[in-house]
Amino acid sequence: MSYSYYGKLCTEVYDLTKRVGQSLDGDLEYYQARLSSCKGRILEAMVGSGRVIIPLLEAGLLVDGVDYSPEMLESCRKRCEDRSLTVRLFEANLVELDLPDRYEAIIIPGGSFLLIENREDSIAALKRLYEHLQPGGRLLLDLFLPDTHFESGGFSGSSTFHLPDGDLITMEGKLLEASLFDQYKVSLLKYEKWRNGALIETELQRFALRWYGVHEFKLVLESIGFTDVVVSANYEFGRAPSDGKQNYAYEAIRK
Numbered sequence: 376m377s378y379s380y381y382g383k384l385c386t387e388v389y390d391l392t393k394r395v396g397q398s399l400d401g402d403l404e405y406y407q408a409r410l411s412s413c414k415g416r417i418l419e420a421m422v423g424s425g426r427v428i429i430p431l432l433e434a435g436l437l438v439d440g441v442d443y444s445p446e447m448l449e450s451c452r453k454r455c456e457d458r459s460l461t462v463r464l465f466e467a468n469l470v471e472l473d474l475p476d477r478y479e480a481i482i483i484p485g486g487s488f489l490l491i492e493n494r495e496d497s498i499a500a501l502k503r504l505y506e507h508l509q510p511g512g513r514l515l516l517d518l519f520l521p522d523t524h525f526e527s528g529g530f531s532g533s534s535t536f537h538l539p540d541g542d543l544i545t546m547e548g549k550l551l552e553a554s555l556f557d558q559y560k561v562s563l564l565k566y567e568k569w570r571n572g573a574l575i576e577t578e579l580q581r582f583a584l585r586w587y588g589v590h591e592f593k594l595v596l597e598s599i600g601f602t603d604v605v606v607s608a609n610y611e612f613g614r615a616p617s618d619g620k621q622n623y624a625y626e627a628i629r630k
Contacts (some may be wrong), residue, residue, distance in 0.1 A: 376578070381444035384566035386424060388536050388544055392451055400622060403427060403495045403518060405610035407627065409515055410436060415479035420469055420504065421487035424450035432460045441472065442466040445480075462605040469500035472562065477509045483516035486622070492559065492583035501599050508629040514601065516586050517610070517624040518592060521584050543569040548582070561583040589616050589623055601627035 379385065398404055401560050405502065406427060410417060413436060419428045423441030424447050431438045432455070440462060442448050455462045465474060467493070481504050491497040504514055533547040544569045553560035562582045568576040593604050606618040606626040616623055 378452070378581045379578050380580070381423075381442075381447050382546055382578050383446050384451050384544055384562075384568055385580055386446040386607060387538065387568075388546060388566065389441070389447070390424050391538065393423065393426055393537055394546055396430045397426055397483060401610040402622070402624075403430060405517065405624060406482055407431065407434060407510060408577070409612065410480055410482070413479050415435075415509070418474070418476075418478045418481045418507065420472075420481060421485075421490070422451055422464070423447050423485070426484070427455060427464065427575055428485045429458065429460065433458070439463045439465065439474070439476070439478075441469070441474070443468050447537045458581050462483075469503055470496050472500070472503040472507060474507060476507075478507055478512055479509055480513045480515060481508060482514075482525050483615065484518045488516050489518060489521075489584045489586055492561070492585055494585060497585065498595065498599070504598055505601065505629055510629060512629045514596075514627045514629070515624065517622050518587060519622050520586055520619045521528070533626065541570075542575075545569065558585060577599045592623075592625065596627045598623065600630055602630055603628045 391404065407430065409432065415437065417431065417436055417438045419438055419440045422428050422442045428438050428440050428451065440451060445466055450495060452464055491500055508514065513555055533545060537546045538544065547565045549563045550564050551561045562583060564580040564582050566578040567574055589606060593606055596604050605613060606616060607624045608621040610616045610624055612620060
């Protein structure tokens, strides 16, 4: 069985656990406040199934979305249609991003940028995002430092998700490889869907996280050409980070 990238079962779990308008530690309120003055187009990269973009659209902002997963985009599109919201959604890899517009702001909430496994790809993606900003436009994203107490091959646990139609999805995770030196870890996630006690579908996902030091990522942004980089802890704009358990929100300007 080949790996999926945020496939059908993963998307069903994501929809269940990442509800529209759900704030993760205050991130939604942070992005709403930082974007409230925008008059032009905004892009949410790695938009997922609409947790953040839909409240922004409902607030009257002009927001497009882009994601690599067609299943996630289809879920986001349906959620927007259910709310009579008009939205432009693009399927694309950020490394090869080539959209028709330039944006006043681009956001990547939820720590999703860490899902870009290859460091060279993450740098290339930031360069493409830079090119998709208007001069003076802002990039806003947040990162976190994952739990670094791990052993390669260790068992990461299991979860059960009860779907509204009565089906079950079980998810098991197993850590495959990890490196503190190279700042990444890769897990295997196995999703199994059950109906009336019978297994009806299975999906495997390679789940990678690549993280960055707080100051390291600021230097990365500046090396690409971003200026006026502000790093804020726990979604309080301008609050300096003080420990490794906080979320770090970055805001940077294209020259």
